[in-house]
Amino acid sequence: MGIKVIEEKCIGCGLCVKVCPFAVIRIENKKAIIDEAGCNLCGACVTACKKFQAIEIKREEQTPQTKDLSAYSGIWVFAEHRDGKIQNVTYELLGEAQLLAKDLNCEIAAVLLGDSGIEKETENLFAHGAQKVYLVCDPELKDYRTAPYTRVITGLIDKYKPEIMLIGATTTGRDLAARMAIRINCGLTADCTGLAIDPERKILLQTRPAFGGNIMATIISPNHRPQMATVRPKVFRKSKIQNPKSQIIRENPNIQTEDLLVKLIEIVKDESAKVNLQDAEIIVSGGRGIGDPKNFAIIEELAKVLGGAVGASRATVDAGWISAHHQVGQTGKTVAPKLYVACGISGKIQHLVGMQGADTIIAINKDPDAPIFKVATYGIVGDVLEIVPLLIRKIQEVRG
Amino acid sequence: MDIIVCIKQVPDTTEVKINPETNTLVREGVPSIVNPFDENAIEAALALKEQHGGKVTVITMGPPQAKEALKQAVAMGADEVYLVSDRAFAGSDTWATSYTLAQAIKKIGKYDLILCGKQAIDGDTAQVGPGIAEWLNIPQATFAVKIEVADNKAKVERMLEEENEIVEIPLPAVITVVKQINEPRMPSLKGMMKAKKSEIPTLSLADINGDPEKAGLKGSPTQVVKIFSPPAKGGGEMLTGEPADIAAGVVAKIKERKII
Ligand SMILES: Cc1cc2nc3c(=O)[nH]c(=O)nc-3n(C[C@H](O)[C@H](O)[C@H](O)COP(=O)(O)OP(=O)(O)OC[C@H]3O[C@@H](n4cnc5c(N)ncnc54)[C@H](O)[C@@H]3O)c2cc1C
Ligand SMILES: Nc1ncnc2c1ncn2[C@@H]1O[C@H](COP(=O)(O)O)[C@@H](O)[C@H]1O
Numbered sequence: 067m068g069i070k071v072i073e074e075k076c077i078g079c080g081l082c083v084k085v086c087p088f089a090v091i092r093i094e095n096k097k098a099i100i101d102e103a104g105c106n107l108c109g110a111c112v113t114a115c116k117k118f119q120a121i122e123i124k125r126e127e128q129t130p131q132t133k134d135l136s137a138y139s140g141i142w143v144f145a146e147h148r149d150g151k152i153q154n155v156t157y158e159l160l161g162e163a164q165l166l167a168k169d170l171n172c173e174i175a176a177v178l179l180g181d182s183g184i185e186k187e188t189e190n191l192f193a194h195g196a197q198k199v200y201l202v203c204d205p206e207l208k209d210y211r212t213a214p215y216t217r218v219i220t221g222l223i224d225k226y227k228p229e230i231m232l233i234g235a236t237t238t239g240r241d242l243a244a245r246m247a248i249r250i251n252c253g254l255t256a257d258c259t260g261l262a263i264d265p266e267r268k269i270l271l272q273t274r275p276a277f278g279g280n281i282m283a284t285i286i287s288p289n290h291r292p293q294m295a296t297v298r299p300k301v302f303r304k305s306k307i308q309n310p311k312s313q314i315i316r317e318n319p320n321i322q323t324e325d326l327l328v329k330l331i332e333i334v335k336d337e338s339a340k341v342n343l344q345d346a347e348i349i350v351s352g353g354r355g356i357g358d359p360k361n362f363a364i365i366e367e368l369a370k371v372l373g374g375a376v377g378a379s380r381a382t383v384d385a386g387w388i389s390a391h392h393q394v395g396q397t398g399k400t401v402a403p404k405l406y407v408a409c410g411i412s413g414k415i416q417h418l419v420g421m422q423g424a425d426t427i428i429a430i431n432k433d434p435d436a437p438i439f440k441v442a443t444y445g446i447v448g449d450v451l452e453i454v455p456l457l458i459r460k461i462q463e464v465r466g
Numbered sequence: 467m468d469i470i471v472c473i474k475q476v477p478d479t480t481e482v483k484i485n486p487e488t489n490t491l492v493r494e495g496v497p498s499i500v501n502p503f504d505e506n507a508i509e510a511a512l513a514l515k516e517q518h519g520g521k522v523t524v525i526t527m528g529p530p531q532a533k534e535a536l537k538q539a540v541a542m543g544a545d546e547v548y549l550v551s552d553r554a555f556a557g558s559d560t561w562a563t564s565y566t567l568a569q570a571i572k573k574i575g576k577y578d579l580i581l582c583g584k585q586a587i588d589g590d591t592a593q594v595g596p597g598i599a600e601w602l603n604i605p606q607a608t609f610a611v612k613i614e615v616a617d618n619k620a621k622v623e624r625m626l627e628e629e630n631e632i633v634e635i636p637l638p639a640v641i642t643v644v645k646q647i648n649e650p651r652m653p654s655l656k657g658m659m660k661a662k663k664s665e666i667p668t669l670s671l672a673d674i675n676g677d678p679e680k681a682g683l684k685g686s687p688t689q690v691v692k693i694f695s696p697p698a699k700g701g702g703e704m705l706t707g708e709p710a711d712i713a714a715g716v717v718a719k720i721k722e723r724k725i726i
Pocket of ligand 1: 411414
């Protein structure tokens, strides 16, 4: 196995014990002992032991590269769309791809699947930095479904061999990427919030939160191609680089009847979630501190005067005060609006990871020690039911 | 109807704390729990069994202490459980984990439905469920809030970002569930007695006819190269005084910032 304590170097300080996310390290006779069965080789202890360098992870056991990796080049972005419209995360990925492509000196392509109506969207992909669009049109590809999409995209990958494949970490992107990674035998890093190219090895460094946002991990897939990652929406910036020599490459779908077993029957719209939370510029969120479901009315009113959308903490969703489509956080949505107003939300890490990317955060909470104040631009210690109506009135005044 | 539920034992991440001085993770004393979404998967399986009859088998891949998670499943009402455990599985990423679980499922045999949680709260990848489906070459429906089974098909309501979508999926299939699907039951007294007495069978790499090249660290395409604490965010300005003045102050500030 891969992890080893170098006894001569270990002084039994216990730093590794404290950082182990799995609690599998203990100190016995002044030496660290790692219970290998529970260890997942995350490397937190190696980092903690920087000073003594007494813990070593050996990775040479890993399957050596069998593919000719040099045959793979270029960055591909999956063009996700809903109701015929490309989702913003696609443009964000194309924006980030510009930066990565500089270091790799490679091409950026988007992969667009849909019915024939989707072709017009190629313009938008070019306008956001795609140099090529691989376009596959078929009535069966109109809406996303796992099997036909997996079939078509993995087919394209086999044929054209991209080096990196980026997919939005949306419900659709996660459903697709996970299936693709197994089919084409590739590593897949979920829900990345940071991407970079290792200057020496020229491989993709994929950084993501783990343990509910408590730690960050950097992950690589050095021996497999493409290097695949799903990327959290609202983390990267779109770019407006129009590429002059844009090119559409049309491919035929190779869908099989066995790919069409799952049938879409109906879309159930959530009327209360009409506003797209992920794209909203202003969000006002309510937490358990609003005290009663009917108080969401004042949260909605504040959102309305600000021209924003309504968000919620999980505690309110769990209590049935509001539908789950409004939930912000680790198991809800990640948002990055210009303004986020947290009303009666304690600010547990699972909530913070979903909203701390907002430009300006206003937090209203009775408890001066609430963790939400650690990320707030403006903290107000007070009763939401008193403050929010005052805010509404004041904004109306200012607006005239 | 035979249902296999995949569950994972995870550290309770709500209990994980950051040491403010060293900015490192304090994991000491953090309890291990059954991944919350997997409890929903167990509940969904038990509810389907109550409607349609059959058997609920719960499996987990993990170290020997993951038996505790399986005992909880027995206490809730699972008929059979298996611990998939071998030194060779250590260091598995989602690729190797889904391979291993799929091998174990093939070994266990007949199934109409495989249920997973939407994601495990330690890694939050949501990749293992679809991975299993691919290894077994069966369809998948992820993020289910409602499952109805009839005529060897499932009608699944999937929770997406802004809306829900209802799909019809032939069985056998893999379905992953979100929290909103149900309220997991508490273990019954009888169940707890049964759990206490139950022997938990263990399946090794050899037992599941696993390929050592595909399992554990060796079979994992991804490698973790660095773990670090997220940069601490400094708090901003606290506004104090009379509520009316505070409100006026904040509104002035967001106006200054051209938000309104
Ligand atoms: C696996 C997992 C995933 C999770 N995912 C998410 C997620 O995606 N999103 C999420 O939000 N949470 C998530 N959570 C839950 C999270 O840990 C918290 O439990 C949740 O965010 C708390 O919601 P809250 O702040 O509304 O409630 P509480 O923690 O109960 O906080 C209420 C706050 O309101 C304040 N308050 C009370 N009365 C008033 C008043 N009159 N005026 C002003 N303030 C008042 C209190 O001081 C308190 O700080 C997750 C947890 C787990 C385990
Ligand atoms: N080691 C494991 N043993 C059993 N089931 C697992 C394991 N890891 C993941 N799963 C299942 O896969 C789901 C998604 O996990 P993940 O892809 O790790 O987020 C979980 O909710 C479980 O149902």
